[in-house]
Amino acid sequence: MDILIVEDEPEIAKLIQHTLDSEGFSCRVCRDGINALQVFREQQPDLIVLDLMIPGLDGLEVCARIRQKPGAKDPYILMLTAKGEEIDRVIGLSTGADDYMVKPFSPRELVARVRALLRRSLRQGGQSQVYRTQHFTVDLDQHTASRYLSPNAEEKLDLTTLEFNLLATFVSHPGRVWNRSQLIEKLWGDDFFGDERVVDTHVARLRKKVEPDPANPTFIKTVISVGYKFEDSGA
Known part of the structure; x- marks a missing residue:
């Protein structure tokens, strides 16, 4: 599974990449919103870990543009932010994010959220109809x-x-x-x-x-x- 990490804080980006690499995911890191959209079009990741406050275009704008033109894949988006106010969660989800995490977070929680998103599917429990x-x-x-x-x-x-x-x-x-x-x-x-x-x-x-x-x-x-x-x- 390919994951695009969009995070401008080097230490946090390194932590996320190391955590997900150790779980067998293939990761690429971007530092700003404009580069993130370019890499998204080239890589077509399965999931994007997207920080809200990034240079160029912020996370909300990046999320909205990806949802407008998802390309070959419509990736899951896990949005990150240092803010915890209710309004930020509402705005993030309404823009098209699939899940939301507030910094600081534990590597274990990050992995759990990522795996949960990538496992999402309809549970039928019977023959197709x-x-x-x-x-x-x-x-x-x-x-x-x-x-x-x-x-x-x-x-x-x-x-x-x-x-x-x-x-x-x-x-x-x-x-x-x-x-x-x-x-x-x-x-x-x-x-x-x-x-x-x-x-x-x-x-x-x-x-x-x-x-x-x-x-x-x-x-x-x-x-x-x-x-x-x-x-x-x-x-």
């Missing part, structure tokens, strides 16, 4: 998803692995209301570390790809004070 509703087809075996725009027009959805897994969870249980904890258990199980509101970030990103009007969702509905549910008529 194809789920169909009036507007969607999700094929777990082929790992493909489509949305029907009309009876004769089909749109292939370009989803990240996590977005696909989230859509499959919704489509396989239409009408069921999921709270954040249930979605975390379904998608990540015991591997999850971090803020539960990362679920909201991924739901918002999925809506942008499957909803005609993401601001007024037709399919993935918010259930106030509870969570989310998927609604669509059967095929």
